[in-house]
Amino acid sequence: MSKGRKAYQAVINIILIIVSLCMILPLVLLFMSSITEENTLVANGYSFFPAQFSAGAYEYIMQNSATVFRAYGITVLVTVIGTSLSIILASLMAFPLSLKDLPGRRVITFYVFFTMLFSGGLVPSYIMWTTTFGIRNTLWAYIFPNFLLGAFNIILVRTFFTTSIPADIYEAAKIDGAGYLTIYWRIVMPLGKPILVTIGLFTGLSYWNDWTNGLYYINKSNMFSIQTLLNRMIQDIQALAAHSTANSGSLMQIPQVSIRMAIAFVAILPILIVYPFLQKYFASGIMLGAVKG
Amino acid sequence: MEKKKMNFARFKQFIPLYIMLLPGAVYLFINNYIPMAGIVVAFKTYNVNDGIFHSPWAGLKNFEFLFGTNEAAVIIRNTLLYNVAFIIVNTVVGIMLAIFISDVMNTRMKKLYQSSILLPFLISIVVVSYIVFALLSHENGMFNKGLLPMLGMEPVQWYNDTTWWPVILIVTNCWKGVGYGTLIYIAAIAGIDQSFYEAADLDGASKWQQITRITLPCLIPSIITLLIMNIGRIFYSDFGLFYQVPQNSGSLYPVTNTIDTYVYRALMSTGGFGRSSAAGLLQSVVGFTLVIVSNMVVRKASAENAIF
Numbered sequence: 001m002s003k004g005r006k007a008y009q010a011v012i013n014i015i016l017i018i019v020s021l022c023m024i025l026p027l028v029l030l031f032m033s034s035i036t037e038e039n040t041l042v043a044n045g046y047s048f049f050p051a052q053f054s055a056g057a058y059e060y061i062m063q064n065s066a067t068v069f070r071a072y073g074i075t076v077l078v079t080v081i082g083t084s085l086s087i088i089l090a091s092l093m094a095f096p097l098s099l100k101d102l103p104g105r106r107v108i109t110f111y112v113f114f115t116m117l118f119s120g121g122l123v124p125s126y127i128m129w130t131t132t133f134g135i136r137n138t139l140w141a142y143i144f145p146n147f148l149l150g151a152f153n154i155i156l157v158r159t160f161f162t163t164s165i166p167a168d169i170y171e172a173a174k175i176d177g178a179g180y181l182t183i184y185w186r187i188v189m190p191l192g193k194p195i196l197v198t199i200g201l202f203t204g205l206s207y208w209n210d211w212t213n214g215l216y217y218i219n220k221s222n223m224f225s226i227q228t229l230l231n232r233m234i235q236d237i238q239a240l241a242a243h244s245t246a247n248s249g250s251l252m253q254i255p256q257v258s259i260r261m262a263i264a265f266v267a268i269l270p271i272l273i274v275y276p277f278l279q280k281y282f283a284s285g286i287m288l289g290a291v292k293g
Numbered sequence: 294m295e296k297k298k299m300n301f302a303r304f305k306q307f308i309p310l311y312i313m314l315l316p317g318a319v320y321l322f323i324n325n326y327i328p329m330a331g332i333v334v335a336f337k338t339y340n341v342n343d344g345i346f347h348s349p350w351a352g353l354k355n356f357e358f359l360f361g362t363n364e365a366a367v368i369i370r371n372t373l374l375y376n377v378a379f380i381i382v383n384t385v386v387g388i389m390l391a392i393f394i395s396d397v398m399n400t401r402m403k404k405l406y407q408s409s410i411l412l413p414f415l416i417s418i419v420v421v422s423y424i425v426f427a428l429l430s431h432e433n434g435m436f437n438k439g440l441l442p443m444l445g446m447e448p449v450q451w452y453n454d455t456t457w458w459p460v461i462l463i464v465t466n467c468w469k470g471v472g473y474g475t476l477i478y479i480a481a482i483a484g485i486d487q488s489f490y491e492a493a494d495l496d497g498a499s500k501w502q503q504i505t506r507i508t509l510p511c512l513i514p515s516i517i518t519l520l521i522m523n524i525g526r527i528f529y530s531d532f533g534l535f536y537q538v539p540q541n542s543g544s545l546y547p548v549t550n551t552i553d554t555y556v557y558r559a560l561m562s563t564g565g566f567g568r569s570s571a572a573g574l575l576q577s578v579v580g581f582t583l584v585i586v587s588n589m590v591v592r593k594a595s596a597e598n599a600i601f
Contacts, residue, residue, distance in 0.1 A: 008500055012393040013402065019390065020409035023468065026424045027412070029435070033427050045438025046427040093317035096310035103307060108314060113601070115325040118581045121573035122556050123566075124331025125324070127345055149320050180309040209417030212532065215557075230419045234426065234540060257433055264423040271415050279408055282415070286476045 027268070034058070034262035038255040046261070056255045057262035068263060070222065071229040075267075078142040078225060079207040085143070086203045087196050090153045095188050096180075097154070098161035099170075109158075116151045126216060141217035142225060147206055153199045156288055160195035161188060198285040201278060208271070226267045233260060335574035339566055355567035359575075364555070368572070372551040375535075376527045378459070379466050384516065387471050391478030392508060407479070411472035418533030421469060425461070425538050452542045458549055465538055466531070474519060481515040482508060521591050525584035528576055529553065552576050 025048075033046040037054035044051060061068050096102050097109055125145060135141040165188065173183050189196070214228030224232065275282075331345045338351040359365050390410060397403040413421070428435050429451035437448035451457065489507045498506070530551035539549040550558075556573050559565030588601060 004500075008396070009398060012396055013399075016390070016393055016397065016402075016406045020406055023409045023413055023472075026428075026468070027416070029427055030420070030424050041433055045433040046430070046435045047439055089317045089320060092313045096314050099310065102310055103304065108318070111318065112321065115321055117584050118329060119325070119577055120328025120330070120332045121577050122553075123560055123570040123573045124328035124334055124345060126560060127334065127339070128323075128327055128331060131341065131344065144324070146324065148324070149317055151321070154317065180313070184313065205415060209415075209419075211417065211419045211537075227417055227419050230423070231537070234419075234423065260423060261427060264420045268416055268420050275412065275415065276408070279411070282411065283407070283476055286411075286473055287480050 027272075030261050030268075031265050034258055034265045036258055038258055041257040054255075054258070057258040060255055060259055061262060061266065067221070067224075067229065068226075068266070071224045071226045072266070074139070074142070074223065075208060075226040078139065079204050081139075082143045082147060082207045083200050083204040086148055086153070087200050089149045090157050090199060091189065091192060091196060092184070093149075093154050094157035094161055095184050097158045098165075100162075100167075109155075112151045112154050114151075122216075129217065136217050137220045137223050139223075141223075142207070142210070142213050145213050145217070147203065147210060147213075153203070156199060157192065157195050161192060164195075165191050195288075198281050198288065201281050202285055205271070226263075230260075230264055230267060233263065332570075332574050332577060335567075335570040339570070351567070355571040358568045359571040364550075365572070367547060368550050368552050368555045371548065372530045372553075373527060375459075375462065375466075375530065375551065376523070378463050379470075380520070380523045380527075382463055382467050383471050383474055384519070386467055387474030388478050388509075388512065388516070390471065390475045391482055392504060394475070395479055395482040407476065410475055413469045414472045416469070418469070418531070418537050421465065421533075422537035422540065425465060426540070429461075452540060453544045455545055455548045458539065458545055462534060462538065462549070466534055469534075477515055477519065478512060481512050485511045517591060521587045524587040526580070528580040528583060532557065 029046060029048060032048050032050060033041070034057050035053050035055060036047070036050035037052040038056060040050055040052045040054075093112070097105060097112070099105070129135050129141070129145050133140075133144075135144060169187055169191075170183055173187060178186070209227060211225075211227035211231045214225050215231060218224065218228055221232075334345045334348070335355055336351060336353070337345070337348040338354070339345065339348045343349075394403060394406050394410075397406065426434070429437075431437060431448070431450055431452065434451070436451070441448055449457070451461075485508065489511075490503060493503050493507060530553045532553040535549050535551045535554045536557065539545045542549075552572055552575075556569050556576070559569035559572065
């Protein structure tokens with residue numbers, strides 16, 4: 001390696017290390033703040049190097065688990081139900097659209113595609129979901145509006161089916177007497193696994209991180225998801241105490257400054273844990289998104 | 294008669310497929326198409342009892358409310374300017390990082406850089422707003438309690454002072470979103486024919502010349518694709534970024550209020566319904582036009598880069 005090359009490698013590595021630190025350090029700050037002793041926080045503020053550590057915030061979460069655990073449970077439930085339904089709906093739609101001889105295929109594809117171009121916006125859908133469907137303060141409020149099925153996912157899955165599953169397999173299955181439903185379930189779903197995992201991952205992520213449906217449609221504290229709880233908590237720490245059991249005096253004991261950070265950290269923990277194992281899928285999903293459908 | 298029968302027999306075999314299409318089609322009809330029709334609410338005086346379609350017509354009254362104050366100008370300006378800034382900053386930083394990462398020889402470090410740059414993309418904006426709060430909180434923030442005193446500077450009332458918010462939002466948006474574009478550019482760079490660089494090396498071209506003469510020209514298709522996607526969405530803003538990160542602070546509205554935050558806040562305020570629906574309609578119609586026009590322009594310039 002020439003001298004110039006070596007210098008270039010050194011420079012880009014230094015720049016990229018700095019950039020990587022900038023990406024990761026804010027999350028470290030979040031964690032450090034959550035394990036800082038409450039009085040130290042009040043005296044010195046949030047910091048990377050707290051003078052005194054304490055697990056007080058996490059202890060508080062464990063002791064008054066009702067609110068946080070419930071919110072966590074709702075988030076998990078919504079993510080699991082929403083993602084599963086989403087994968088089923090998207091693949092059920094993508095499979096027929098991937099078959100070239102389906103009459104009306106172009107019209108239906110346009111019907112799907114047009115939803116990406118034009119949107120009615122928040123006001124009409126807010127009215128519809130609250131009045132016609134009455135989903136306020138139900139679990140469905142987290143699942144149905146917006147996130148369940150996107151045209152983009154349908155088109156991605158359809159493209160994968162057309163390009164990666166040879167049509168001969170369908171012909172062979174038909175000759176063996178398989179109906180379309182059998183073909184879908186026994187052939188298309190297993191062979192489509194890579195794309196279904198990818199869209200499942202992104203759908204799961206958007207359910208896990210969504211706070212908007214909670215903002216629009218939920219106002220009962222026992223229906224808060226973790227993101228909705230966090231959203232309410234930043235303005236009003238009492239959101240946390242609102243649901244915690246009879247001991248109304250417990251508000252005094254809330255380690256107000258550190259607990260916000262502790263709950264925020266708990267909310268991203270699952271993502272931090274699975275990310276190293278799934279990052280391949282995240283990366284390939286983003287690449288797919290850039291390729292036109 | 295014979296032909297009709299044949300058609301029906303042919304059609305019959307597809308019935309299971311149409312049934313499979315049905316659940317998704319119904320969902321899209323409810324979630325997307327009904328609200329599209331419901332957009333007429335912007336021309337109505339909405340009341341809950343009559344619903345969207347039977348409420349009395351209001352003509353352009355809602356738009357008069359919307360444009361009656363200078364708020365409309367502020368939210369449109371903020372939405373457009375922030376988007377332009379985001380597009381420029383994220384494209385430049387994204388391409389730069391992608392070029393650097395692609396040139397890293399050590400494959401392990403390369404992976405590490407890629408993973409850390411994408412990580413913020415996966416974090417919910419609510420949690421991002423908590424991190425920003427840890428930095429900027431008036432009483433306990435790292436800036437006011439740690440950094441600024443250390444530098445001998447006065448603490449800043451961050452959530453009341455509009456001065457720094459354009460910078461804060463641009464930096465936050467870049468931190469959260471740059472990994473997405475970077476990954477796409479890395480993939481595009483990986484697709485460039487290596488023999489170009491080998492030939493350039495033989496001719497003694499410098500690294501800078503290789504970047505400007507080979508890498509950047511080869512990236513143009515990806516840049517254009519991302520650019521149209523972004524221009525098509527230039528009338529939309531990231532609701533979370535503008536609502537959560539400034540913590541819905543009223544004194545920051547002049548620099549943080551965008552069309553999306555305006556629509557939400559007006560919808561939730563008493564008597565704001567008309568303004569909200571008018572702003573929403575404006576956004577939908579202009580947004581739609583922009584997608585179509587930007588794609589048409591690209592198709593004219595280079596057909597293979599058009600999205601549809």
